[in-house]
Amino acid sequence: MKYLIATLTISAICLSSVLGQRPQQLHVDLSLEDAIRLSQDNGSQVAQASLQAMISKGAITSADGDFDPVLFSSLNYDFNESASSGFFSSYGDTTSRSYSATQGIRSNLRSGGNLELRLNEGYDSESFLTDTQSNTSMSLSFTQPLLRGAFSMVATANERKAYIAHDSDLLSLTQVGVDSVQSVVDAYWNLSFARADLEVKKQSLVLAENLRDITIAKYDVGAVAKVEVTQTRADIASRQDAVLIAQNSVDTNHDALRRLISTFDNQDDWQINFNLVSASPPATAVTNDWQDLWNNALENRGDIQKLQLDVDSAQIDFEVAQSNMSPKLDFIATGTYSAQDHQVGSSLDRLLDHDYPGYTLGFVFELPISNSSYVGAKIQAKNRLLLAKRILRDQGADLAQQVRQALHNVNYYSERVAVTAHASNMAQLKLESEQLRLREGASTNYQVLQFQADLAVAQSQQLQTQTEYAKASVKLDTVQGNVPTF
Numbered sequence: 001m002k003y004l005i006a007t008l009t010i011s012a013i014c015l016s017s018v019l020g021q022r023p024q025q026l027h028v029d030l031s032l033e034d035a036i037r038l039s040q041d042n043g044s045q046v047a048q049a050s051l052q053a054m055i056s057k058g059a060i061t062s063a064d065g066d067f068d069p070v071l072f073s074s075l076n077y078d079f080n081e082s083a084s085s086g087f088f089s090s091y092g093d094t095t096s097r098s099y100s101a102t103q104g105i106r107s108n109l110r111s112g113g114n115l116e117l118r119l120n121e122g123y124d125s126e127s128f129l130t131d132t133q134s135n136t137s138m139s140l141s142f143t144q145p146l147l148r149g150a151f152s153m154v155a156t157a158n159e160r161k162a163y164i165a166h167d168s169d170l171l172s173l174t175q176v177g178v179d180s181v182q183s184v185v186d187a188y189w190n191l192s193f194a195r196a197d198l199e200v201k202k203q204s205l206v207l208a209e210n211l212r213d214i215t216i217a218k219y220d221v222g223a224v225a226k227v228e229v230t231q232t233r234a235d236i237a238s239r240q241d242a243v244l245i246a247q248n249s250v251d252t253n254h255d256a257l258r259r260l261i262s263t264f265d266n267q268d269d270w271q272i273n274f275n276l277v278s279a280s281p282p283a284t285a286v287t288n289d290w291q292d293l294w295n296n297a298l299e300n301r302g303d304i305q306k307l308q309l310d311v312d313s314a315q316i317d318f319e320v321a322q323s324n325m326s327p328k329l330d331f332i333a334t335g336t337y338s339a340q341d342h343q344v345g346s347s348l349d350r351l352l353d354h355d356y357p358g359y360t361l362g363f364v365f366e367l368p369i370s371n372s373s374y375v376g377a378k379i380q381a382k383n384r385l386l387l388a389k390r391i392l393r394d395q396g397a398d399l400a401q402q403v404r405q406a407l408h409n410v411n412y413y414s415e416r417v418a419v420t421a422h423a424s425n426m427a428q429l430k431l432e433s434e435q436l437r438l439r440e441g442a443s444t445n446y447q448v449l450q451f452q453a454d455l456a457v458a459q460s461q462q463l464q465t466q467t468e469y470a471k472a473s474v475k476l477d478t479v480q481g482n483v484p485t486f
Contacts, residue, residue, distance in 0.1 A: 026271065032188050032278040033486050038261035039184040046180055049173040056166040063162035069107040076100045099123040112155035113144035121344050134347040137338040147326035157320050161313050168309045175302030175481070182478040184260050186471050191253040192276050193467040197460050198246040204456040205239040208449065212236060215445055228445045235449045242456075278486075280466045281473055283417035286410050293480055294403045298396060300481030307392040314385040321381035324374045328366035335359045399479075406472065406479045413469035420462040427451070427458035 040046060078098045104118035122135040149155070212232040218224040254274070262269035298304055336358045339350035368374070431451040437443040477484035 027273045029277050030274040035184050035188050035261050039180050042263045043180050045176050049176040053169040053173050056169040060162045063159040067108050071105050073103040097125045110152045110155050112149050112151050116141045131342050134344045135340050136347040136351045139336040141334045144331045147329040154320050154323050157316050164309050164313045168306045171302035171306045178478050185474045187257040189467045189470045191257050193463050194249040194253045196463045200459045201243045201246045207452045208236045232445050280470050283414040283469050285414045290404050290407050294400050297399050297480040311388045314388040318381040318385045321378040330364040332362045402479050406476045409472040410476050413472050416465045420465045424458040424462040427455040431455050
C-alpha cells in the first residue's frame, strides 16, 4: 500500500508538470521495500540492461539469418550491331538481340557447405540466321568443405556465440538488479544517517548556545573571565560549520536516493522529499561458514556465470581457429539438364523431358605457403581463451575475498553497535556530570565544551555503526547474488 502511495504521489507530480502547474515540495513516506521496488521499476541501470538484452536477442535472429534460403533472379537484354566481313559480308551488317534470365534459390548449410538450384533461360536473334534460338538449363550445385571450415562446428560458430551473448546479457540484467538493490539500500541508509547526524550536530549547537547564554550571564555579574565567553563563541562558530556540512550531506544523499528510484520523465521529480520510515535492523551476528557462502555466490552471481560464458565463447573462437589451420579441401558436385528450341517456352518443355543431362564432380584444394594469417589467428584465439579462463579464476578468488569481507563486516558491526551505544550513554553521563561540576564551580567552559563535543562524536559513531550494519547485512546477501527479503 505504501508503495502504491509513493508511486501515485510521483505520478501526481509528473501530471502537474504536464498541466503547466509548478509542483511544490512534497513529502512522501518511503520504506526501504518501496525504495527497492521503485528502483527496479524506474532505475536507469536496469532499463539499460534490459534494452541491451533485447539488442542481443535481435542478434540471434540476425545470426540465424545466415542459413535462410535466398531467392534470386536476373533479367538482361543485349543489343549489338556490327559490320560484317569475310563469309558474313553477303548478309550485310550483323545485328544481334538476346535476352537472358536467371532464377533460383540458394542457402548456406549448417554443415558449412551451400546448395543452389538455378534455372537459366536465353533467347538469341541473329540477323544472319533465319530462326531464333532459345537455350534453357537447370542446375543443382552442392559445395561442402572437408577440412578448413568444415561442418557445423565452424558453420554455426556465429549463431552459437549470438546465443551466448544473449545469455550473457540476461545474466548482466540479473546482476544489475542485485547491484541496484545494494545501491538503493546504501543510499537509503546513508540518507537516514545524514539526517540523524544533522540532528546530532544541531543539538550539539544548542548545547553550546545554552552554555554561552549562561556564561554571558555569569560574565555580566563578574563570575567568569571574558575568555570563557570568547571560547564558547568560537566553539559555537565551529559547530555552526558542522551543521552546514551535515546539511549539505543530507542534500547530497537525498539527491542520490532520488536518482536511483525516480523516473525523471521531467525534472520535477527532484522536488520530492522522502520521509524514511524503515527502522534499522537489530544487530545480529552470523555464524555461517564463509566457504558455504562462497559456493552459493559462485552458483548465483550473474557476473561469475557471465565470465563462464566468456570462456565458452572464446572456446568456440579457438576451435574455429584450429579448423582454419587445415588446408582448404572442398567437394563440389553439380548436376544439369539443358534443352534448346526456337522459343523459350518450347525449350522449357524440352527441358522437362530430361533428355540432355550432365554432371560435374570435383575437389578444390588450397594450401597457403606459410599460413601466417591463420597461425596468427590461432595464437590470438588460444591466448584469449587462456585469458578468459584466468579472469574467471581470478574473479572467483576476488569473490571469495568479497564474501569473507562481507561476513567479517556483519559480525564486526553487530558487535560495534552495542559498543558504540554504550559509549554514547557514557558520554551523556560524563557531560551531565561535568555540567554539574560547572554549576558547582569545579569545572570550566572548556571542559564542558569538550564533553559536549565528545558526546556529539559518540552519538555520530553510534548512528554510523547502525547504518553500516544495516548496509552490511544486505551486502552479505547481494554478494552471493541473492536479493534479500525484508
